Each structure stands twice: as structure tokens, then as C-alpha cells.
Amino acid sequence: MEPVKVAAVQAAPVLLDRDQTLGKVVALAEQAAAEGARLVAFPEAFVPGYPDWVWRTRPWDAEATALYARLFDQAVTVGSPATDVLAETAGRLQIWLAVGVDERDGGDSTIYNTLLHFAPDGSLAGRHRKLMPTGGDWLSRGNTTIIGPGGILYAEIDARQARAARQQFDPAGHYGRSDVLRLAVDTTPRSAASFGRRDEAAEPAPHRPGEVD
Amino acid sequence: MSALRVAAVQAAYVLMDRDATIDRVAELTAAAAREGAQLVVFPEVFVPGTPIWIDTQPIWEGDEDWFGLLAANAVVIGSPATERLAAIAAQHQVWLAVGVDEREEHGGTIYNTVLYFSPQGVLAGRHRKLVPTGSERTVWGMGDGSTLRVVDTGLGRIGGLTCWENYMPLARFHLYSQGVEVWIAPTLAVGDGWIATMQHLARENRMFVVGVNPVLHTDQIPAGFPHRERLLPPGFVERNGPWLEEGNTVVVAPSGTVLAGPVREREETLVADLDLTTIAIQRRHLDPAGHYNRPDVFRLHVDTSPRPAVVETPDTSLTQAPAAPPNVAAAQNGQ
Secondary structure, X not given: OOOEEEEEEXXXXXXXXXXXXXXXXXXXXXXXXXXXXXXXXXXXXXXXOOOHHHHOOOOOOHHHHHHHHHHHHHOEOOOOHHHHHHHHHHHXXXXXXXXXXXXXXXXXXXXXXXXXXXXXXXXXXXXXXXXXXXXXXXXXXXXXOOOOOOEEEEEEEOHHHHHHHOOOOOOOOOOOOOOOEEEEEOOOOOOOOOOOOOOXXXXXXXXXXXXXX | OOEEEEEEEEOOOOOOOHHHHHHHXXXXXXXXXXXXXXXXXXXXXXXXXXXXXXXXXXXXXXXXXXXXXXXXXXXXXXXXXXXXXXXXXXXXXXXXXXXXXXXXXXXXXXXXXXXXXXXXXXXXXXXXXXXXXXXXXXXXXXXXXXXXXXXXXXXXXXXXXXXXXXXXXXXXXXXXXXXXXXXXXXXXXXXXXXXXXXHHHHHHHOOEEEEEOOOEEHHHOOOOOOOHHHHOOOOHHHHHOOEEEOOOEEEEOOOOOEEEEEEOOOOEEEEEEEXXXXXXXXXXXXXXXXXXXXXXXXXXXXXXXXXXXXXXXXXXXXXXXXXXXXXXXXXXXXX
16 A cells, blocks of 8 residues: 545635535645545535534524525535535546535435545445534534635655554554453444335334344 | 642652652652642552563563562552552542552562552552553553442542553543543653643543653662663663653643643652532533433443453362252242
């Protein structure tokens, strides 16, 4: 594995404007790719921006509700033209592209703080919904006010160095104590409802403690 | 304000001399108590010190006499050494946390252990380090899950992990779930990276953190130490400086703000007043074992049972009365 150049983009979104913000993502990714970056990372909830008002308004005031409606309208649905643009950009530039979005499901009204990972082959290779919003985050769903001009930080990263460093310390390996401390993770997808005939498996995905215990 | 006054003692041990080092514990604890300290914390394996040869020499090369000294000066729980430490805590009416090289009475393995003594002179807690680091694995064994308990002092809940154990997230989480308020991190770790770790832990669990290091200057190696001339290879001091342990003692607030230290390259006791009422207020932001956890997704299983190497099952077939037939037993139980 060769060293790889990564780009961390600190930039301002066009607040609550999904398409214009996507335009900035594409332009900045092109700039970073031209500099040789193979992984380009954007901030939390970059598209269409962080609902900064949750920290400065009273929850559920009319003003905040109007802003929420706007955020909802501009949120990103996976599988929509918005994610197609991001996937196409990753494929065209042959980069890994990580972008934080305000995500909503096609069918519901809840917004998630989600990080999307697009691969150089133009596929959506990973998606992470933040597990626990912080404080005021709760009020919209899920700190990205850039003071002054944005910019792109570049770094040359050699994963071999990380592996070599783990000779000293490997918390999930030789410096773990799985005989004493064991983490069980329930990776079952959880939907609020499931539909089917009574004589078929209409139950939500069963919780199988035996598998995670 | 319910403040706890803590003293973090950065001092030099008397290398591989248990009794002389306990003399130092007595004198430094007395000084801290005079300043009003209610909790006095000493560094990792302070009694009788760090087996420094593991980092100055290739492993097991000419270290026989040094390891022999370590074994002979290790601290056995329930021996006169721990009785002296308990008496020091009682005499000065303080909680005393002190790192020791521990061994079982008839054991050949040394453990890296922190002992907690109450102002009543009782050994109230004990933690054996779970995983020694690098070259430490050539001198220390591993603790089991039975010594991962937070101690309720009545002044605050104290507990912690030793040195790089602090980088074990599952062990941290286990102690966080017990409501630890003052985190004790005896360590040998030096440099700014370690201070960042202490600040990270404080912010992670919104608690006070007391990181305590020893110091040892090359001049403090006892004159009569065996093979003293071999202990430091040629060029060692030129490359590494004269401090074998340079110190890094620090006290951090739940916000991550450094309250005292870090102090380096000298002996010094840091004294700080910890206002424990701020912890609950800070945890409204972040409570990693409470509202900022997702127990539906993550669940930690901890085996806290002591793990002795041998469990004996005595053969009682010759001495026990024969068991009553099952029907008789059931009748007697009214079933």
C-alpha cells in the first residue's frame, strides 16, 4: 500500500441550498483531485449546511419551524439526483469522496446527520447516521460555521506507518483483553414498521440477543 | 461548594528499595496533609520504582540481579509494607493511592498495581494493570477483571487506569458506568501527547483527571546499585538526557482545562481543589454511559470474576454423609 494524499476541505456551504452547495462540493473536489488527492473529505452536514439556529433560537418557535421546513425541503435523500451528482463526481475524478449531509428518508419526516462515502467507481460504498445528536442538535435532528475564508488541507498519509505504530499499541488487538471486556454490537437495521402478509414474516427484524451476546 | 483537595505527588523513588521508598511516601504524604490534601496520589509502581533496565538494555540481558532486587522488594498485600502504607493513610487522615510492584506472597510474577487506602487505614481498592506495555511485558503479569472497581470515598468516587491502559476504551467505559468522578491515572508517559490524553478523558466523561508521574535523574540512582555502570549504556544520557523519568504530572478539570501542571524535570506536589458539583452540571452536555450512549446498539460485557490459575476441588466423598434420597428431600421441603 503506497502513501496516499488526502484533502480535508474546510468551506462554507450555501446555507439551506442543496444544489448550490453540491456545486461547491463538485468544484472543490475537482480542485483537490487536480492537486493529486485520492480521498477528499467534507464537513459534517455540509449539504445543505448545519442548522446553526438550533443553538440560538427557542425550540419550535415559528421562526425555527420555518427554518426546519426549509432544511427538510433541501435535505438529501439517498438514491436521489443529489447523491447521483456526488457519485458521478467521485467516479469521474477517480477519488474517494466523503460528504456530510442532512439526510432524510424518502418516506418520513426525520432528518439524520449522515456521512456518505463514495468510491472511485462511482458507487455509494458507506453510509453512517450519527448515533446521538448533541444538545441543540436534537431540535432539528443532528459546528460548522466557518469564520473567515475556507481552504483545503492536504496531507500525505501512509497507512503502513499506522500499522507499524500498532506494534506498540493495538486497542482492538494485542492491547485488548477480550477475556475480560467484550463489546456486543447490535447491527440489525431498525425500521419503524414493516409490511407483509400475516402468514409471512411480517414481524420487524427480530432482535436476536444470542447473536450479539 | 463541596471541594475535594487533591495532592498529586511527582517524586523520585529510591530505586528497588521498598522500605526507603515507603519512607518517602510517609514524608511526602505528611507534607501533602499539612496542605490540607484529602486525597494523595503517587505514581505508577512508585514502590519500589520502575524497572528502568527494561528500556535501557536488550531484554533479559544481564538483568538477573536487577530482577532479583525487584522481586525481593515487591509489595505483598497483607505484608508489613502494606500495613505501613495503611498506617500512613490513617495517621494523616487521607485517602492514599499508590502504585506498587506487587506480587503474591509465594509468587514469582510481578503485577503493576495501584492500591487505595482509606483514612481508616483500610485497603479499600486495588487495581492490577490489565495489559503491560512493550518491554514491560518482560517483567509484569496481567491483572484479571476483578480489580476494576470505583471506590466511593464519601468525598467523591475515585478510580482509574494505569498508563496506556487509559487508551483501552472498553475498560474506561466500564469505570465510567460506575460513576467515577475523580480519575486517577498513575503513569510513566511523558510529553504533550499524554497531556492531550488526560484532557480528552476529562472531556469524555466530564470528570476530574489526576495524572501522576515519577521523576528520576541519573544522579538519583543509588550509589550502591548493582552493576550501576551497566544500567545505562554508553551514550544513553547524551541521547536521552539525564532524566530517566522526566515527569508529566497534571490535574485537569471536566472541561479539559488544565488546573495544575504539567510539571517536568523536578519533584513537586501539585495541589488542586476539585469542585465535584460541576460534574453533574457538565454531564448535561455529555454523559457517555448515560444519555449519550446507545445501549440498544452497544452493550459491554465485563467478566469481573477473579481468575485464579487453579481452583481446587477437595475430594469429600469419604468425609461427607450420604445424601438423602430425592423423594425424602422433596417431602421435607413440603413439595
